[in-house]
Amino acid sequence: MMENDETSDQNRTTRYSNGLANGFHNPQSENGECVSCGSDGGSDSGSNSSSGHNGIENFHHLHQDLHNNGSPAKRCKLRRRLDSGKKNRPPFPWFGMDIGGTLVKLVYFEPKDITAEEEQEEVESLKSIRRYLTSNVAYGNTGIRDVHLEMKNLIMCGRKGNLHFIRFPTQDMHRFIQMGQDKNFSSLHTTLCATGGGAYKFEEDFRTVAGLELQKLDELDCLIQGLLYVDSVGFNGHPECYFFQNPSDPEHCVKRPCSLENPFPMLLVNIGSGVSILAVYSKDDFKRVTGTSLGGGTFLGLCCLLTGCDTFEEALEMAAKGDSTNVDKLVKDIYGGDYERFGLQGSAVASSFGHMMSKEKRDSISKEDLARATLVTITNNIGSIARMCAVNEKIDRVVFVGNFLRINTVSTKLLAYAIDFWSDGQLKALFLEHEGYFGAVGAFLELLKMTDDS
Amino acid sequence: MMENDETSDQNRTTRYSNGLANGFHNPQSENGECVSCGSDGGSDSGSNSSSGHNGIENFHHLHQDLHNNGSPAKRCKLRRRLDSGKKNRPPFPWFGMDIGGTLVKLVYFEPKDITAEEEQEEVESLKSIRRYLTSNVAYGNTGIRDVHLEMKNLIMCGRKGNLHFIRFPTQDMHRFIQMGQDKNFSSLHTTLCATGGGAYKFEEDFRTVAGLELQKLDELDCLIQGLLYVDSVGFNGHPECYFFQNPSDPEHCVKRPCSLENPFPMLLVNIGSGVSILAVYSKDDFKRVTGTSLGGGTFLGLCCLLTGCDTFEEALEMAAKGDSTNVDKLVKDIYGGDYERFGLQGSAVASSFGHMMSKEKRDSISKEDLARATLVTITNNIGSIARMCAVNEKIDRVVFVGNFLRINTVSTKLLAYAIDFWSDGQLKALFLEHEGYFGAVGAFLELLKMTDDS
Numbered sequence: 001m002m003e004n005d006e007t008s009d010q011n012r013t014t015r016y017s018n019g020l021a022n023g024f025h026n027p028q029s030e031n032g033e034c035v036s037c038g039s040d041g042g043s044d045s046g047s048n049s050s051s052g053h054n055g056i057e058n059f060h061h062l063h064q065d066l067h068n069n070g071s072p073a074k075r076c077k078l079r080r081r082l083d084s085g086k087k088n089r090p091p092f093p094w095f096g097m098d099i100g101g102t103l104v105k106l107v108y109f110e111p112k113d114i115t116a117e118e119e120q121e122e123v124e125s126l127k128s129i130r131r132y133l134t135s136n137v138a139y140g141n142t143g144i145r146d147v148h149l150e151m152k153n154l155i156m157c158g159r160k161g162n163l164h165f166i167r168f169p170t171q172d173m174h175r176f177i178q179m180g181q182d183k184n185f186s187s188l189h190t191t192l193c194a195t196g197g198g199a200y201k202f203e204e205d206f207r208t209v210a211g212l213e214l215q216k217l218d219e220l221d222c223l224i225q226g227l228l229y230v231d232s233v234g235f236n237g238h239p240e241c242y243f244f245q246n247p248s249d250p251e252h253c254v255k256r257p258c259s260l261e262n263p264f265p266m267l268l269v270n271i272g273s274g275v276s277i278l279a280v281y282s283k284d285d286f287k288r289v290t291g292t293s294l295g296g297g298t299f300l301g302l303c304c305l306l307t308g309c310d311t312f313e314e315a316l317e318m319a320a321k322g323d324s325t326n327v328d329k330l331v332k333d334i335y336g337g338d339y340e341r342f343g344l345q346g347s348a349v350a351s352s353f354g355h356m357m358s359k360e361k362r363d364s365i366s367k368e369d370l371a372r373a374t375l376v377t378i379t380n381n382i383g384s385i386a387r388m389c390a391v392n393e394k395i396d397r398v399v400f401v402g403n404f405l406r407i408n409t410v411s412t413k414l415l416a417y418a419i420d421f422w423s424d425g426q427l428k429a430l431f432l433e434h435e436g437y438f439g440a441v442g443a444f445l446e447l448l449k450m451t452d453d454s
Numbered sequence: 455m456m457e458n459d460e461t462s463d464q465n466r467t468t469r470y471s472n473g474l475a476n477g478f479h480n481p482q483s484e485n486g487e488c489v490s491c492g493s494d495g496g497s498d499s500g501s502n503s504s505s506g507h508n509g510i511e512n513f514h515h516l517h518q519d520l521h522n523n524g525s526p527a528k529r530c531k532l533r534r535r536l537d538s539g540k541k542n543r544p545p546f547p548w549f550g551m552d553i554g555g556t557l558v559k560l561v562y563f564e565p566k567d568i569t570a571e572e573e574q575e576e577v578e579s580l581k582s583i584r585r586y587l588t589s590n591v592a593y594g595n596t597g598i599r600d601v602h603l604e605m606k607n608l609i610m611c612g613r614k615g616n617l618h619f620i621r622f623p624t625q626d627m628h629r630f631i632q633m634g635q636d637k638n639f640s641s642l643h644t645t646l647c648a649t650g651g652g653a654y655k656f657e658e659d660f661r662t663v664a665g666l667e668l669q670k671l672d673e674l675d676c677l678i679q680g681l682l683y684v685d686s687v688g689f690n691g692h693p694e695c696y697f698f699q700n701p702s703d704p705e706h707c708v709k710r711p712c713s714l715e716n717p718f719p720m721l722l723v724n725i726g727s728g729v730s731i732l733a734v735y736s737k738d739d740f741k742r743v744t745g746t747s748l749g750g751g752t753f754l755g756l757c758c759l760l761t762g763c764d765t766f767e768e769a770l771e772m773a774a775k776g777d778s779t780n781v782d783k784l785v786k787d788i789y790g791g792d793y794e795r796f797g798l799q800g801s802a803v804a805s806s807f808g809h810m811m812s813k814e815k816r817d818s819i820s821k822e823d824l825a826r827a828t829l830v831t832i833t834n835n836i837g838s839i840a841r842m843c844a845v846n847e848k849i850d851r852v853v854f855v856g857n858f859l860r861i862n863t864v865s866t867k868l869l870a871y872a873i874d875f876w877s878d879g880q881l882k883a884l885f886l887e888h889e890g891y892f893g894a895v896g897a898f899l900e901l902l903k904m905t906d907d908s
Contacts, residue, residue, distance in 0.1 A: 101788040101805055171812065197804075201790030218795055273783060273805035288796050290842060293803040294748075294835055297783055301810030305760055305824070310813065329727060329751055334555040336655030341672055342742045349747040350651075351555055351727035356755030358625065359764065370759070381748055385839065388744060392846045 084111070089157045089448075091190050093129050096444025098222065098437075099198020101273030102297055103167050103403055104176070105440040110134050111161040112153070125188065133164060143168040149434055152236050157448050165437050167403075173202055180210035191215050191450060193443040195222040215446065220288060222442025223270055224280055227401065227432065229445055231260045235433050241399075243430050247416035258430070260399075267395045269386045271402035272436065273297030277386060279393045289389045292382065296404030299378045306374065307367040315371055316408055322372030326365045329354025352377040372410075379411040383418035390419075390427050398429050403436030538565070543611045543902075545644050547583050550898025552676065552891075553652020555727030556751055557621050557857055558630070559894040564588050565615040566607070579642065587618060597622040603888055606690050611902050619891050621857075627656055634664035645669050645904060647897040649676040669900065674742060676896025677724055678734055681855065681886065683899055685714045689887050695853075697884050701870035712884070714853075721849045723840045725856035726890065727751030731840060733847045743843045746836065750858030753832045760828065761821040769825055770862055776826030780819045783808025806831040826864075833865040837872035844873075844881050852883050857890030 084092045094109035110130055114122070137145045144167055151163040168176070180186070192206070195217040206212040231240045239257040246252040260266070267289075268278040274295040280286040296312075303315035331339050332346030333355075344350075353373060355361040390398050398419055405412055412431055419429040434441070538546045548563035564584055568576070591599045598621055605617040622630070634640070646660070649671040660666040685694045693711040700706040714720070721743070722732040728749040734740040750766075757769035785793050786800030787809075798804075807827060809815040844852050852873055859866055866885055873883040888895070 101783055101808060102811065197785070197788030197790070197793065201788065203790075220796070273788070273808050274803075290838065291798075292835065292838060293782070293806040293808075294831065295805055295808075297805030297808030297811065298831070301781075301805070301807030302756075304813075304816060305807070305810050327755075328747070329555055331651070334651030334655065334727070336651070336657075339651065342674070344745075349728075351749055351751030351755070352747040353755030353759070354555060354727050354747075354751030356759050357556065357751065359758075362758060377748065377752070381746065381835065384744065384746060385842070388839070388842055388846070392842070 084157070084159060089159065090450065091188070092126055093188065093190055094156075094444065094447060095190070095192060096222075096226075096440045096442070096447060097192065097194040097196075097199070098219065098439035098443060099170060099173065099194060099196040099202060100219075100403075100436075100439075101197060102170055102300070103272075103436065104170050104173060104196075104198065105403075105437050106166040106168075107437060107440045107444045108133050108164045108166060109154075109156060109159075109161050109444065110164060111159050113160040123188075125183070133166065134162075139166070139168070140172075142172055146437075149437065150236075151230070151233070154233065163441075163444075165434065165440075167436070170198055173198060174205065177202065177205050177209050177212075180206070180212055184211075186211040191447055193217060193447045193450075195219045195439050195443045215450070217443050217446050219439050220270075220276065220278060220286070222439045222446070223401070224268065224278070224283070224286060224438075224442070225445050226438035226441030226443075227268070227399075228263065228283060230434055230438065230441055231263065231432070240433050241430055242433070243428060244413060244416035247413065247420040247429070250413075253413055253416070260430070263397075265393070265395045265397075266430075267386065267390045267393060267398045269382065269398060269400045269402075271295050271382060271400065271404035275382055275385075275402075277389050279389070279395060289393060290385070292385055294378055294381050296378075296402065299374055299404065302374045302378075303371050306370040309367075309371070313407070316375070316410070318368045318371035319375040319410060320372075322366060322368030322370065324349075324369065324373035324376040326361070326369045327355055327373035328352050328376070349376070349380065352380075375408075375410055376414065379414045380418060383415045384422070386415075387419055387422050387427060391423070396427050398427055399432065400429060401432050401435055401438060405431065405435050538611070538613060543613065544904065545642070546580055547642065547644055548610075548898065548901060549644070549646060550676075550680075550894045550896070550901060551646065551648040551650075551653070552673065552893035552897060553624060553627065553648060553650040553656060554673075554857075554890075554893075555651060556624055556754070557726075557890065558624050558627060558650075558652065559857075559891050560620040560622075561891060561894045561898045562587050562618045562620060563608075563610060563613075563615050563898065564618060565613050567614040577642075579637070587620065588616075593620070593622070594626075596626055600891075603891065604690075605684070605687070608687065617895075617898075619888065619894075621890070624652060627652060628659065631656065631659050631663050631666075634660070634666055638665075640665040645901055647671055647901045647904075649673045649893050649897045669904070671897050671900050673893050674724075674730065674732060674740070676893045676900065677855070678722070678732070678737070678740060678892075678896070679899050680892035680895030680897075681722070681853075682717065682737060684888055684892065684895055685717065685886070694887050695884055696887070697882060698867060698870035701867065701874040701883070704867075707867055707870070714884070717851075719847070719849045719851075720884075721840065721844045721847060721852045723836065723852060723854045723856075725749050725836060725854065725858035729836055729839075729856075731843050733843070733849060743847060744839070746839055748832055748835050750832075750856065753828055753858065756828045756832075757825050760824040763821075763825070767861070770829070770864070772822045772825035773829040773864060774826075776820060776822030776824065778803075778823065778827035778830040780815070780823045781809055781827035782806050782830070803830070803834065806834075829862075829864055830868065833868045834872060837869045838876070840869075841873055841876050841881060845877070850881050852881055853886065854883060855886050855889055855892060859885065859889050 084090065084094070092111065096107045098105040110133070119127070133145070137147050139145070146165045146167065149165040153160060154163055192212055193215045196219050199214055199216040203214050203216060206214050234240060239259050241258050241260050242255050243258055245254050245256050265279060265281045268280050270276045270278070272295060274291060274293045274297060276291045277289045278286050279289050300312050300315055303309055303318070307315070307318055309315050309318060328349045329351040330346060331344045331348045331350045334350050335346065338344060338346045386398050390396065400412070400415055416429040419427045432438070538544065538548070546565065550561045552559040564587070587599070591601050593599070600619045600621065603619040607614060608617055646666055647669045650673050653668055653670040657668050657670060660668050688694060693713050695712050695714050696709050697712055699708050699710050719733060719735045722734050724730045724732070726749060728745060728747045728751060730745045731743045732740050733743050754766050754769055757763055757772070761769070761772055763769050763772060782803045783805040784800060785798045785802045785804045788804050789800065792798060792800045840852050844850065854866070854869055870883040873881045
């Protein structure tokens, strides 16, 4: 039985690599040989990468290595247990990955409907992945699970489970790939769907270091599919989407849930390291209107330079305490009041960082002021460009996503205000709870779709 | 004769204040009294403001004070000599002033056709102004005459002369106004046409400190009128306008003169401390499309913070030597190459300052790299917004002006490249030799126009 299963597994692997372009399979398996049996596992005993101090190397501890599971025959049998229960589903584990310029976003589907028999037959490595990912909220020094975003009791391809949201810095990517090699992830025969620039940049490393073939997916396709999916299923019984009521009135500006319902057309503004702005007309019809290189990476990079901070969290904490009007030159600093003829209020920023050409002013400001000014500058620039795009594309809903907005109410409220104010209330800014994870969700959905096609 | 002249002068003053709203006249003169005779001149002897070290206080030395010219009767007679020769012209001196967020721009018309008789009758203060302004290229520590921009042998209101272009920092404005008081400029009875935010911000100071009533003019009106005038008369026999041939090929990118000829419609991008973008359809028909607070003040302010420099010149010198790719995250840093699907080259900036979130990278870059990255970031952002506006307004000529472009070939070439490349050659970037002075020229033209109306 195990041997038969091995064959069917192998068939499935073959089908993946046929039907699904770059399915996640070990290149060695293409001749039909059992992969787990075919390699020597020698590279594992070293586990050099676990000496890293700043990565997600604790993944090392999450599972027994496949190669420590005894005889070649036994190891091959285990591959049966990688199955997710039916032939029209990809084998577990189910991941979707978005390798961005700053952060890697990983979504992981944890099946909650595992039967006793399944659990017994499940390979130890798979079980360990599940246990490790779901029982921790931090991995290594920089991997984080956003527990508050976990989506519960989803039914996906007939399996019920929870979707977990994990992120770690892209600079730890090499350690992650090395871990994939050390732990012989390739033997799990799941398809690793990856999007974001890193899917291209690290493709060769995945292949040569870890023996993994990535299924590369376009990041904007994934973004849209992921967003539409999460919005459609909702967030644990609540809407995924929200907006700000009274955006122009700080005292009464409150977050309100809403539904995208008929989401088209929408202007989608994805603020990651840089910014992409899309006009989305339907599920499969969109265009990239423009982009700007002044994004989340600019905010963090400048803040690190100007304040000596090291993390996004620190930068935002400082910004929350600062006053940008000590740094920026306002219309009233130039006009003495409003520039009435063109409707520019005295409180509008005329020149970001415009006060900082004066040594006297430089000596009088705080790091917090600088952090706030950086945040306000980047946010307003994005808001202004987005507003122009919305007007030009004749789209009145502007949906902001991306990890720049994570724990960043200063920016979300400022965007809501800017979009409302500068459009005289004609445009509406919308936000989504899962901010930066839609690309990863979209990649994950591709994994499931592939199986439907196979 | 002198007494008769006094009356005519006074009449003219009255005509100005009637026909021209806020003509530049001493409020005390409204009752018809001779202003020079009516004040005691006591405030002049102190000359406190000449102790300033960083201003244009050397203006103090440029003329004898009117109040030192003898008896009340003699002083009144001198007012005859303020005349520019005919009744349908405003009295000399002829100035136009643009008080911006960073710089004050002053244009001064030097009559070159003064007859011997005129010269003899000219009041000493007026002669001193002319000699001081035209025989120096620097005034105090911060006033500069841009000699290379001088426009020669212009005929204006029947007078032949040269137009001089002078600038000083707006932070020295109070010293300038105090000098106006110390030297009793108000007795010259010229109309002081001023535009820019400072015309509003400093209006009260001009009035209360120096006894001067400003003729306030809108800065965008002045910008357009000044630009059209200078382009139409040309720059000493050469075209005022230029563009870059082969903007996409650094080795063969060369500056070429051209004419605006039929200049409408044009998209006019004024890069001062901040940026205004206008769609100009005719001499009198324009709209302010949008603006961005990320302008020249942002570049200089950030450069001062990041590199410790103090001046625009220093900032540009550093930027010329730096490499922004050490600071910015490029598409290839994220993708490993091009992002082909959306036509983004690997060399395009994906995230400005995006490398700077890494301490290792921060430790490896130079101040020059930071200055260059700041310049490239601000310039590309303006270019991108301008391009969007041009497309939306269906205007294919984008004219860039403003003092941000002064001695700044990095930015002019980058703008020319960006406009060309991102529009697939559909749009053309144009530049003007007098960069930041058109507002001041426009204010100066208003002075002459007022006389036509009177």
